[in-house]
Amino acid sequence: MNNIIDVKNVTFEYTGGERIKTVIRDFDISFARGSFTVILGHNGSGKSTLAKLLNGLYKPAVGDVFVDGINTKDEKNEIEIKRRVGMVFQNPDNQLLASIVEDDVAFGPENLGIEPEKIRERVDNALKTVDMYDYRKKSPHHLSGGQKQRIAIAGIIAMEPECIVLDEPTAMLDPKGRKEIIDTIERLNREKGITIILITHFMEEAQNADRVIVMDNGKIVADDIPANIFKNAEMLKSVGLDVPQTTDLLIRLNNSGLAVDTNAISIEEAAEKIATALHSEGI
Amino acid sequence: MLNDITFGQYFETSSIIHKLDARIKMILLILQIVFIFLANNLISLSVAFGFVLLIILLSKVPLRMYLKNLKAILPIILFTAIINLFYGNEGRELFSFWKITVTSGGVINSIFLTARIVLLIIISSVLTYTTTPNDLTDAIERLLSPLRFLGLKNAVHTLAMMMTIALRFIPTLVEETQKIMNAQKARGVDFENGKLKERINALIPILIPLLISSVRRAYELAEAMECRCYNGAEGRKRMKQFKIRYYDILSALISVVFCLGIIFVNFVTG
Numbered sequence: 001m002n003n004i005i006d007v008k009n010v011t012f013e014y015t016g017g018e019r020i021k022t023v024i025r026d027f028d029i030s031f032a033r034g035s036f037t038v039i040l041g042h043n044g045s046g047k048s049t050l051a052k053l054l055n056g057l058y059k060p061a062v063g064d065v066f067v068d069g070i071n072t073k074d075e076k077n078e079i080e081i082k083r084r085v086g087m088v089f090q091n092p093d094n095q096l097l098a099s100i101v102e103d104d105v106a107f108g109p110e111n112l113g114i115e116p117e118k119i120r121e122r123v124d125n126a127l128k129t130v131d132m133y134d135y136r137k138k139s140p141h142h143l144s145g146g147q148k149q150r151i152a153i154a155g156i157i158a159m160e161p162e163c164i165v166l167d168e169p170t171a172m173l174d175p176k177g178r179k180e181i182i183d184t185i186e187r188l189n190r191e192k193g194i195t196i197i198l199i200t201h202f203m204e205e206a207q208n209a210d211r212v213i214v215m216d217n218g219k220i221v222a223d224d225i226p227a228n229i230f231k232n233a234e235m236l237k238s239v240g241l242d243v244p245q246t247t248d249l250l251i252r253l254n255n256s257g258l259a260v261d262t263n264a265i266s267i268e269e270a271a272e273k274i275a276t277a278l279h280s281e282g283i
Numbered sequence: 284m285l286n287d288i289t290f291g292q293y294f295e296t297s298s299i300i301h302k303l304d305a306r307i308k309m310i311l312l313i314l315q316i317v318f319i320f321l322a323n324n325l326i327s328l329s330v331a332f333g334f335v336l337l338i339i340l341l342s343k344v345p346l347r348m349y350l351k352n353l354k355a356i357l358p359i360i361l362f363t364a365i366i367n368l369f370y371g372n373e374g375r376e377l378f379s380f381w382k383i384t385v386t387s388g389g390v391i392n393s394i395f396l397t398a399r400i401v402l403l404i405i406i407s408s409v410l411t412y413t414t415t416p417n418d419l420t421d422a423i424e425r426l427l428s429p430l431r432f433l434g435l436k437n438a439v440h441t442l443a444m445m446m447t448i449a450l451r452f453i454p455t456l457v458e459e460t461q462k463i464m465n466a467q468k469a470r471g472v473d474f475e476n477g478k479l480k481e482r483i484n485a486l487i488p489i490l491i492p493l494l495i496s497s498v499r500r501a502y503e504l505a506e507a508m509e510c511r512c513y514n515g516a517e518g519r520k521r522m523k524q525f526k527i528r529y530y531d532i533l534s535a536l537i538s539v540v541f542c543l544g545i546i547f548v549n550f551v552t553g
Contacts, residue, residue, distance in 0.1 A: 052506075055510060057506060057510065079512050079514060082509070082510055082512050083512055086510065091503060093455055094500045094503035094507065095504070095507040097451055097507075097508065098451055099416070099417050099450050100417060103523075106521075106522040108512060109522070110522055111513050111518070112518075113519060115520065116520060116523075116524050119520070120522055123522065139454075141455065152507075155511060159511065159512065
């Protein structure tokens, strides 16, 4: 089994009184072990609902979601599924429940009924992984948003999941906090081999992903490597997303007659591409 | 480190009392209170005073902190003292006014009761000054844990979890209240002026947003807890195991000696 999560033919709807709102339609997708996938979509595209379907927080109305081969509808394996697929939410304040950092990180492993010494070990390791070990005795109240979100991630790592789903973890953070979180996530994927599914509407966060999925209206609009996604400016604009500034610049330059390769995401890459183009034009 | 604790009375010093196990401290507190109330003559009361003084010194918390607590409940102490003057008709009559008679027995009674209340407040303050709210919550959960034999395991766990979450969210909600107040002030709500009724009405635009956001927080927190495999007390093990160390035993022994001392003095002099 190479896939950690398989979503098979899933439809999910909210019923509010008379009205039924379908948020996920005929969804089919698999996430490979150890991969780093970014799911992009504007508000209301169904991306948060998809996140909650992935670890059984929501159960599909039609179709099935399998985590490591276990159906999320299987009530007996509820804990097993949540242990394998951890979830980090948008607001760090509403995920932390203890007044001391290390107690909070210990919450997950404590629920799993692990031996106290082993819990201590996991908590220390998790805090070191997110680079917050020095803050273990502090109260979350005194930390910055980015630091609190790292504690929330540590709380998930301490359960030793195979996959972490992050539902807009940077939406409430300042640029510095956002960078801390993205760096942490990328490191978890690279060094610990944890499968990452990052849901976001910040395009820049997708640049180092293996795969980008664009969602709109409960459906997959595109599923490709980042470079190919960013090239497709019309498609991104049609689903209400903005092209990264660098790509936007390159496309504009191209349209106004400069033969520049638009396949660049980071600022350095873009600068290089422009320099090459200018050079070949003889400027 | 003082600003790390935003709730409760915790006062950080490096005293031996701070290091004691919170459960031990709680049990000893109850024991000491009982025996302070058993002290029934001047000598045993002085023994109790001496003992409490010793604890104050050991706690390294400045005396003014304790006096601050006493000051806060001064009206209650005075009220009890005055009421007790009129009780009891032993001893010789000091003066009599209308239907009220004050006897020497009443005066002594009143002094004793006041002294006991003062000691009670001080010794309870020792617990709250030297123990963090988190340790107190943990201690309560563990002390109540024998109730699980009555089928109340989940009730005890739920109570402790509620206290933990409450402690965690107090600063967050205080901050949020401040934000809402500022937002409403910016919209022209006046909290400081006006009649009482107007000022109470001005609180409504604070309370309603606060309530709505608390419900939302509760909902999100519940989902986050579910994602972290929370299943009530079922199969849960704690990371921090309380260990009884030599100074815990020592403090328990000293307290027992104190209690026996009170009984002994009562017996010899009574």
